[in-house]
Every structure is written in C-alpha cells, then in structure tokens.
Amino acid sequence: MKSSEILCYGKACDHPRKSGTAALKVENVSFTYPGQNTEVLQGVNIDIGPGEKVAFVGPNGAGKSTLMNLILGLEPLNHGTISVFGHDAQSCRHRVSMVPQKNSVDWHFPVTVRQVVTMGRYVHLGWFKKPGKEDSEAVDKAMETMEITNIANRQVGELSGGQQQRVMLARTLAHDADLMLLDEPLNHVDIATQELIFHTIEDLCQGGKSVLVSTHDLGILTVHFSRALFLDKSIIADGPVKEVLTPENIARAYGFEFHKDKELSPWLNGY
Amino acid sequence: MKSSEILCYGKACDHPRKSGTAALKVENVSFTYPGQNTEVLQGVNIDIGPGEKVAFVGPNGAGKSTLMNLILGLEPLNHGTISVFGHDAQSCRHRVSMVPQKNSVDWHFPVTVRQVVTMGRYVHLGWFKKPGKEDSEAVDKAMETMEITNIANRQVGELSGGQQQRVMLARTLAHDADLMLLDEPLNHVDIATQELIFHTIEDLCQGGKSVLVSTHDLGILTVHFSRALFLDKSIIADGPVKEVLTPENIARAYGFEFHKDKELSPWLNGY
Amino acid sequence: SGSQDTDQSLQVVASTSIITDVVSAVGGDRIVLKGLISSGQDPHSYEPAPRDIAKVEDADIVFVNGFDLEEGLLSIIESVNPENIVEVSRMVKALEHNHHDADDHDADHHDADHHDADDHDADHHDADHHDADDHDADDHDADDHDADDHDADHHDADHHHESGDPHTWMSPLNVISWVEVIVESLTDKDPANASYFRSNGEAYIIKLTDLHKKMQETLSVIPEEKRVLVTDHNLFEYFARDYNFKIVGSLIPGYSSSSESSSRETARLLDHLNQEGIPAIFIGDSAGEGVKKLALTLSKESDHDILVKELLTGSLRNPGMEGDSYISFMEYNMKQIVSGLNR
C-alpha cells in the first residue's frame, strides 16, 4: 500500500471507466481507531453513482469524517473494501478530492491564497512538472467561483474563518475531481457562499461529477438534495431526503425523545 | 495594560454592578491589524444590556471575530473604547467568556475532556488555588448540559469535530460568565446540540446573562433571537431581527444582486 | 602565496608560547617571529584568527611541536603551508610504555595501547621515534583542547598521526634537542646568520643544562617512595623518566576531555591513593572544571590528607607572571611538585 501510495502521486489511473460502475462503493466497512476498543463504524455499505449528489448526515461522532478519511486512505482500512470508480481509491487519487472538516493545515506557514489553491492542481502534475497555463486557469476559475480572487495574494494565515474555508473549497474545485467529499463545507461560510457552494455542486453534478456532502444543516439539505445517507456508526437510512429525515430516524439518532419538553425549531416540524 | 492583565487573573472585579450599566459597550472602535493597511473595523458602536440575547451577523471577513477578540483584549485596541459592565474588560474577566471560532488549541496536548472543561473554572480560582467541590460540580453540570459526560475521560484530540466544539462550549458554560461571546457556536455541532445551545442560551438570558452569538445561519436566527447586529466593517443595522435581515441589507452586505439569476433558498424568501 | 616582507629577515611562525620562547632565544632579532598561541592560551583549544593564518602562509618556517599536539591548528597549517613545517620534537625519542606498576590500575590503560594499534602510526618522521605509550598524547590533546581533531581525521590521507607523549617540554633534555632542530632549520633557510643562530643556541643550551641540574638537585629532596605522580591525565612521561618519578595514574583514564571517568576506575584510583598514601594530585591549569572537582572530591574522600596542586602544562603564563618563560615555567612546576610531595 505504501509503495502504491507513493507511485500514485500525479499518475492518473488510466483504467478505462467501466460504464455502470459506481463512483463510490463502500462495502461492509468496519473501523476501530488504533489503540481504541470501540468500533466507530460497523458494516457500512454505500453506493454512489456518477453524477449523484448525496447528503451525509448523522449526529456528532457518528463516523462521517472517519468514513471520508477512510475513502481517501488517510487512515488504514482494517475491515471491508472501498472502491472508487471501480478501482482501488489509492490508485485513483486524481479523481477523488476532499475538503476535510478538521484540517491539518499549518496556518502559520508562509503561503498565499493562490499558492494554496494551486495545490489542488498538484495531483495532476506529479513529480517534476511545474504548474502550467492550464493549471493557472483552473486556479483562477476556482478562485472566482469561491469569490476569493480579491484576496489571492494574501497570506492564508491572516484570513477570517470563512475566507479560509473558501480557500479550502477553491482548492478542491481546482482539483477538478470526479468524486468530491465535502466534510461540513458550510461551517464558517456566510449565506452567500453557502448558496454559491450549492449552486456549484449542482453544476458539477450536472457535469457528471459525484458529490458527498456531510452537514448538520438539515433545513438547507431538504432544498438542495434529493438523496441522503443517515449514518450513526452504521447506515441507518439511505434514500430520498424526506424518507431519510423522518422524525423516527432523527429521534433514534439524536435522542430527541429526551427533549420532548423543549420546543423544536419550526423547520424540524416542517416535514 | 500588561500588568493589569497579569494581576487580573483570578481576581473578581469587586466594583459593584451599577444598575443600568450596559453589559457590553463598544464605542467608536476602529481597528487595523498590525502591518496591514486596511481598516477591518470602522467606528463600531454596540450597546448590549444585561439579559439580552443578540445575534451577530455579517458576511465572511466582516470583522465579527476581530471584534470579539478586541472585547476580550486578545488584540490590542488601537482606537475607541470597550467596556464590560461599566468596567475595563481587562479587569472584569471572570464576567466575560468566549468560544472562539478559530481556536489556538494544541489538540495533541495530552488532556482529557474533563480537564479542558475545568479550565473554564480557572478564572475564578486565580493563583495557587486548586479546583474544589463547587468547581467540580459546575464542570459536571456544564458537561451534562453539553451531553459530553460520557466522553469526560477521553483525550480531546481524539474527538470528532462536533464533540470538540461541544467541549469548548462546555468550558464556557463552566466559566459561568455574565457576558458570553459565542463565535459561530453552531459550526460542527449536530441539530440536537444546536437545539441544546439555543435552549441553554435562553435559560442563561432569563437568568440575567447577556449573550452575543455570531452565526451565518440566518434561518435559525429568526426563530431564537429578537435582536440582531449586522456588521460589515461598521454596524449596518441593529435592532429586531426582522428589521435587520431585510433583503436590502442582505443584498448590500452579501452582494446578492450579483446572483439574481440563481434561485435563493426558500428560507431566505420566507420572510 | 602571500607577500614577502621587504625586510630580508626570515619570517618565522611558532605554534605554542613555549616553542615561541625557545625559538626567540635562538633566532633573536635576526628573525621576524610570530607566535600563534599566545601566553596563557591553551594550545589545544586555540582557534586561529585569519591574520594568524596569513602569517603562516607567508612564513619561511613554521615550528610546531609534533606528536600531534596542536592537532587542530596543524590541519590548517598543513593545508596552507605544508612545505615549511618543522616539528621541534622530531629528535625526541618517544617513550616506551614504562610507567605503570603492575597493579590493577594498569588495566585501565589497556584501551590506550589498543588504541595504538588502530592509530595510524606510519609516521613520516619514523627514523626518530617508535610508538610508545602515546595514549597520553591523546589524553592531553583531548583534555585541554577544544580544537578539532576532526580536521585531523579529515586530513587522514596526508597526515600521519604520531604516537607518543606530546609534552616533550616537560623535560629540559628534550628541549635541548628542540634547540638543535631550531638552529638547524634556521640555518638552512638563512645561512648568512648561521653563526649567530648557533651561538644563541649554544648559550640557551647551557641555560637548559643548568635548569636540568637544578631540577635534579631540587627534586632529589623528595624521598624515593614519595616520588609518585597522580595527574589529571598523563603529561609527565618524560619528566618521570628523567627525574625518576613513578606515574601512578590519572583522573581521566579516557583519551579526551569528552570522555568521562568511569566510576569503578575512579574507585580503584581512590583505593590506590589510600594504599600508597600519596600526598598530592596535580592538575593542569587548563584542566576542565569537572576534573578539578573530581580531584577535590578524591582528596576529601581519601583517608589521608591529599593536596590538589596546580601545574602549568601547555602554555606559558602572561608576561610578568611567574612562568612567563620556559625556564620559569619549569621552575614553577618543580616548586609545586616539591611542595606537594615533600611533606
């Protein structure tokens, strides 16, 4: 795995895309963090087709971020299989990208916004190649989409939380992957950017890309998504949003029955 | 300022609370980050009374986090004055607390959830005193409120994003301040916790505490708040939520007129 | 390389202050002499300034001690002016391993011998020396010298380490041979002043002979059984040979200041000090704090009264102080030894 990981950098998996293969196929994945003794994921199965836009919901600690990390190979998989476009995720990195929830970024490191967004192109360059005109255009476009062109030359460390989040999103757009994993992309960003994000996702999916978006904003979700995955260690529900976000499922996962006395927000009562 | 900062640790400002004084008074505050040349805040005036619950909105980069940092004295104020309960904020630290948006936490540092929440009590202890029974009870209560009692003995570094956010919120609850600044507390947390947060805030305000909550979730805001502050470098609007969140204000701050072609989410059209 | 002085006098550079003193006695005012390591400085930790090396590059003769004393400096000199290096100790016969009594202390020195084997002793001045017990040399270098054998290693290819105690000046008899070497070298380079150098040399040899006699006499007041030396490390091989002393051991059995004493070796040395009732420990003026402390500790811990006495080792003292010339340097050491042992 180690060696394939190294070799893969910058190499497009030249396997032809088989028609009918899933964009993402998670089969029977269970996971325990090393040194821990409770399973964080239990027998998870997911199947996402090309061009699909899927919301990923579940309470805090449900394992959403863990699963996304596993898909990208950031944690070693210890049980089950994950494939991306029919291939091992490790050998198809140019086609999968992620905006992580908790990033490992060293914000003090002296780089500009533009440099960070350009990092989204590295996967297509591989060793020794420098970013060219095409990359530069892709970067410009990604920055425009996220409306950060005006701060392109600022140090990323000096930005506001929302601006930093937009930079991370732009980096992923620059990556131009076929499967995008967005882990709570709405955190920190303002409503204008939220709209932007959803419209961008919409456009991407229309172009055949698959997007998996984890979020806690169940209200916004009903508007923009048709399919939702409800995770709580294992997949509790999978299907059209309205069917997944039933009061029963919510009560089961969030323990809302314990708060019956409290007034639920109208948007939760709404459906 | 330096010396007062040091002396203040653990000391309650024993000035009697004058009746009728504002919980927070920001007067004519302007701010530029050192080494930068654009003003981030321009002539900001805010007045929040005791027991008030105020939403703090504005686009990314509006200066919300900057203002909160200034209130706590985390950045040196270079223009204007800020007072808390009629006193210098620096000499009234036991009465002000904050949940920051971007924290400076070293998540790898080996501490447990309980230890972190206990840190919220330190301000009342001051030098040499160790947390006592009373503190331990306050910590337990805060953890219960945020529903993290079950993970009390885990390492904070190993938690999910939402769990970490709840730990930070519990720390602030343990602080038991009279003025709470919550900078985007809804990031990372699931809907159950969001409800919890708002109900907790409600309870606190009924107990006479003042809370300033920055958020981008304009939908949820209308439900839980009666007053909103709209910041975009300077205060654009201040008053009842419905008056503040007018389509004009939103258009002005978020530049929504540029996206007229895109369909706005129903909740934005809703009011 | 370098510019020649307009003055036709020989440009001479000497490494240590002791060599400088002796060369100056021979060369007088007919040479331009520059001592690199000034009085009071330690020959081993000496870090040259660039203009010193400029002098070396310009020099007609560079006198060094030999036996790798100024090891760090040597590597610089060798890269700057290799043709004109003269080792003043080259006529000194390195000592056989002669000073240890057959007690367990001897064992401590095995490593040393072992070291010889590894050392690259294919000496280029072979005719004159054998390898001898030499680890003392190492001892010494190490101890006070911060300088940089690294370079030495680095120059391994062209430089062969000498083996042997480098403290040749601890016996005036050796310094007499220095004078011969110095006279010969100066004469070689400047035949016009040959007679001047020779007569200076002869005069100085007489002084050295007198010093030797005086030392023999003075030291003879110490009873035979009290003629035992314990030093920070071995630097008295020649002294012991010529004045009939026995070297019992040293505080640091390792070969460098960097090496620490092992606790059992120290324990053995302490037992030894007690058994033989040794009255004094001698510590070089440039020994490290740690060694000085260890000496004090041992003196306190022994069952009898042990004095810790200071000796001059690698360098003369500053002008005006006792020990500012080679002869007074030796007289000072002699006094210290007599007062330490003859009690």
Next chain:
Amino acid sequence: MAEWILEPLQYGFFQRGLMAGMIVAFSCGVLSAFIVWRGMAFIGDALAHAVLPGIVISIILGIHVLIGALGAAMLSVIGIGSLTRHKGFKEDTAIGVIFAGAFALGILLMSKVASFKDLSHILFGNILGVSTFDVILISTVGILVVLGISLFYKELLVTSFDPTHAQAIGLSPQLIHFGLLFLVAATTVLATQTVGVVLVMALLVTPAASASLLVKKLSKIIVLSTCFSMLSILLGFYISYYNDLASGATIVLVLTLFFFLSLIVSKLRNK
C-alpha cells in the same frame, strides 16, 4: 545481589553522584512532559551553550561562574520568551537563534580572554566529582522545580493547551512561559555543571517522550517519566560501574533503551 548493590556505595563519590543524579533526574522528569509537549526539546542544550558568555564575563569580573551562568541563562530566557511572542515564530526557531548568537558571543569573548579555554565542560559534567555543596544546590533547584510545577500546574496546563483561552482569562501565557523557562534554566545551569549537557538534554526529552507512548494523561506522563528518568540513573550508574563505562553516556543509553521499549510496547498495543 546485595553485595553487588552495596559495593560501589561504600565510596562517597558514588553515593553523592548517585544522589545528585537522582535529584536531577527527578527535576528533569517533572519538567520533561511540558518540555516535550510545548515543543521545547532543545531548550536544555541551547541554554547550556548560551550560558558561555556569562561564564566568560564572570571570570573576567572575578565573580563565581554560577552567577554569570545564571545571569546569561536568564537573559537568554528573556530573549527566547520575547521572540516566541511573535505569533507564528516556532519555539525552536527562537531557541535556535538565541542559542547560536549567545554561544558565538561566548566564543569570541573567550578567545579574547584567553585564560578560560575549556569548552568541553559544557558537554560533560563530572558526575563523580559532585561535592556535598553541589548536592545541596541541586536539591534546592529540585525543590524549586517541584514547587513551581505543582503550584502552577493548572496555569501550565491551560497555557500549553490553549494560550488564547489563558489570555482571555487574564493569564499571560508569556509569564508562565517565562516561569517554565526559568525553572528549566536553573535546572540546566546547575545540572550541566554536575552531569553535563548531554545527560541533561536527554533527561529533559527522552523520559516524557517514552511515557507519552504508554499513557495519555498528562499527570500520568509526568509520573511515568519521572520513574523512567530516575530508574535510568540508577541502572546506568551501576552498569557503568561494573562495566567501566562512562556514567553519563551509559545513563543516556539506558534512557534511550527505555524509549525504544516503550515504542515497541505501544506498537504492539495498537496492533
């Protein structure tokens, strides 16, 4: 066995060396956890070298070297502390800059003063030459360290974990940082004279690094690292006695061995 233990103990220098070593190990073991987790691993090495100009100056002035060394250490500490105040400057960079500058200054001064030439004392103390006075001095510092750490434990905890929160409750992270640096400086200066810098450096880093592999709570790390460091002194001392090895180096190797054992244990446990 009893004889094996007792034989070297009949020598006073062995007793005192062992005693001094144990006390230094205790102080260092207690400090170690904070050193490791605050990223200050090289502080011991740096201070031991940075002290040089102070030593040279005290020799020129004819005062006790300890005074000069402590003075120089305190100046370096102030320098390091002030540099890390610059947000973004990593601790080790500040330490490195001050270390190199102060040491070079010391060397230049030394080459002009001549009589003092021995640098090797910096690397190796002579643990066998420890006097009773040294033991008293070291014990004093040991008591200072234990007192300092236990009195300011909660302040050290909060400034290490979240300096911004510390600042927000009126606690100057810098002041605490200075305090910690002060304790480390006192320990380093005194311990270097007796046990040498290599050993001090190792005692300040390796024990907590090993302990962190095995346990996760800070208090446990401190206890375990103190055990490791004292045990390695004991073992190292006897091993060096019976095998005619240099004591300091042997102790460091025993410590390093503990580290690798811990590493193996932690790997096996995470399997």
Next chain:
Amino acid sequence: MAEWILEPLQYGFFQRGLMAGMIVAFSCGVLSAFIVWRGMAFIGDALAHAVLPGIVISIILGIHVLIGALGAAMLSVIGIGSLTRHKGFKEDTAIGVIFAGAFALGILLMSKVASFKDLSHILFGNILGVSTFDVILISTVGILVVLGISLFYKELLVTSFDPTHAQAIGLSPQLIHFGLLFLVAATTVLATQTVGVVLVMALLVTPAASASLLVKKLSKIIVLSTCFSMLSILLGFYISYYNDLASGATIVLVLTLFFFLSLIVSKLRNK
C-alpha cells in the same frame, strides 16, 4: 576600499575559506526557510552530534570518516523520520531523542576505542584550513541542495502546509520529509567539517528567521535568507580578518545582528 577588499584575497587560504563559506551559506540559506517553518531548527546541531558513532566506527574499520559520518547521519535521519510519523510527536522531540541516544553511543564507543580524541571539533570546523578538495565536495552538496529544493519545491510546499492534503493526493509527506532530512544531513556532515556545527546551525536557522520578519512569501523568504547568509559570510570573514577574531563566531554574530536589525525593522513597520 579596493585595497581593503583585496588585501586578504591574496592569500589562498582566505580565498578557499571564503569560497567554501559562501557555498555552505548558499546551501543553508536555501534550506533555511523549510527548516524554520517545519520546526526543525535543531536538526543541524543534532545531526552534527549524532554522527559521532559513525565517525568512531569508521575509524575502527579504517574507512574514511566521511563515509561513517554520512552513514550515521542517514541512520539518524531514518530514526527521526520514523518517529515523527507517530502523529502528535513534535519534530523536535524526535530529533532530541535520536540526538541524545546517538551522541551517547558515540561517546561510549569513543571511550572504548580511544584514537578519536576530541569532540570539540564538532563545535568548530576549520574554515581557514579548507582544501581545494573540500571546496569541491561542498560544491557538490550545494548543487544537490539547490537541485533538490527546486525540483521538489511544490512537494515541499504542500507537505509543509498541509500534510493531510499531500497524503490525499498520493504524496507521502514522510518521503518528502526524508528527502529534506537527507539534504540537510549531507550539508551538515560536510559543512561541519569545514565551518563547524555552530556556524552550520546558525546558517540553517537565523537567515530564514530574519527573512520571515521582513517578507511573507516563501519564495521571497528563501531568496532573502540566502542573501543574508552569504552576506554575513562575506562581512564576517573580512571583519574577523581585520580584527583578528575567530571567523566562525564572527560570522554567527553578524548573522545574529542581521536578525535583530530585521526585528527592529519589522517592529517599526508594524507600528
């Protein structure tokens, strides 16, 4: 003035020393920015010491010390690299543990082998005794460094800024880390022989620390730090010549002076 410059240049040792110094300064200046921003300030110091067992062993085996030194450096590099893989272990801790262990091993070996005497060579090289062969060796390493940094610039950038993203695009942050460590090790081993560890250490840290105070973009930091380091060699060499000072220490002091000047400039600018 011309004469002032030319006088020392007539000496071969001065030319060679200056040349070697400039080349080392160039290599170090280029590496410096990454060393500083990745928190590896003490890597030079550590490697220079950790090399000791290799030197001793090569003397025992009768091979060239350079081979032993390089071998030991590479082993240490592997050790350091593998330890930092443990998430959460700070870089400096890993460096410290390996440094102390390897150095102690070297001392023990040395005390048993004897022929290798002095350690202080590690502190000071002999910049005045540089041979033409040395200059060639150093130039080779210099070329290696410049090639390495320019060929892998983007990989160094992304692994420094966001190791998780690097891993996500199939680039092993560890591999790049090893590569960087390898370059630093080669530079340190060779440069230590000629200019000494104090100077190497200073050249690896201070230039980029100074440059970071003045400019913010990484590429500018690299250029400026290279200027600083080369300028300080030049100035330091001439100053030490005309004032009869030790060259290495003078150069370090000039560098430190540059640092404090930069500090003052940055303070004034932020006023």
